[in-house]
Amino acid sequence: MYFVLFFVIGLLVGSFLNVLIFRFPNYPGLISGRSKCRHCQKTIPWFDLIPVLSFLILGGRCRNCRQKLSLQYPLVEIACGGLFVLFYYYFGLSAFSILLMAVAAMSIVIFTFDIKSLEIPEVFAWLLLIFAIVAAFLAPNFSLANFLLGGLAGGGILGILVGISDERWMGAGDIKIGLAFGFLLGLYGSLLFLMLAFVIGAVVGVILITCKNKKMSSQLAFSPFLIIAGIIAIIWGERIVNWYLKFAIM
Ligand SMILES: [Zn+2]
Known part of the structure; x- marks a missing residue:
């Protein structure tokens, strides 16, 4: 029963996120109207x-x-509904999973915005960071040392890359995303998160270059890879790290 409830809430939140994405940064009509x-x-x-439903009934066209x-409408709604259900499934009905849903919502806004305009709206990056920090403190196995080390790894490594590339590979907004997921994931989790982000980014980059004639030099938003990697690491990270350590010890 709760699965349906969280899916529907996710769809509704997703439809609100669509409004935010389309209207930002036109503040006057951002929410009202x-x-x-x-x-x-x-x-x-x-x-x-x-x-x-409306999108399907209308055949994707204005009445x-x-x-x-825009396909963005149903995609954002389904992504939000799907993530809400996943977090409920894996983390139950808890303050922790509600905060993870807030992290997911901000991630979806940043993901969509960055793909469309190659920009990360600062206010949403800050909100993501705040929600992630609160979620980390509510996590069942919270440890302050691991929290700090995770943030240092996630934010630090990306910060160095932003510094040496002079913001050509990625930007300051990506550091906030790295920090957010780093705090949330702890040390091992955030190393996994960064590795996954670069692997997914490399695979997608090669596919885009071969299929869509993008050049090596063309700009590609990096935050979507960070976000996909971060969400995978939140849900399955512990399993992947344990599985990997088992092999490393053998
Ligand atoms: Zn119309």
């Missing part, structure tokens, strides 16, 4: 704002002008 079609400017009626609606 009805949603309008971005092509014909007609106000969208409430029954066309139901997460995912008024029949222009295509």
Whole structure:
């Protein structure tokens, strides 16, 4: 029962995140004001704002002008619903898992925004960092030393890379994401997180270069790789690290 509940809450939060992503940084209408079609400017009626369902019923087009609606709407909603269910499944009904859901929500905003505009909105990066720190303190196996070492590894290694690349490979926003997941994951977890981010980034980079004719020099947002790696490490990190240590000892 809770699975359905968290999925629906995730869908609704996702649809709110879509509003934030589309309207940021136009503060005046950021939260207030009805949603309008971005092509014909007609106000969208409430029954066309139901997460995912409305998109499917409308065939992905505006009811008024029949222009295509952005795929971002259903993708963000499903991602948010899916992550909420995953965190509930793995961490139960606890303050820790609720905070992880807040981490997921901020991650989705940063992920989408960075892909679209190669920029990480600072306010969401700070919110991610704050939610991650609170979540880390609520974690069942919290240890202050591991928290600090994790932050040092996650934020420090990325900070060095940003420094020596003069912000060409990644930017200051990525350091905040590294810090956030680092604090949350502890030392081993954050090493796994960084390794995963670079592996996923390299694989996606090669695929983009071969399939889409991107050049080696073309800019690629890095935060999506950090975020995917961070979420994998939160959910399955302990298992992966234990499995790896077992082999290392043998
Ligand atoms: Zn329209």
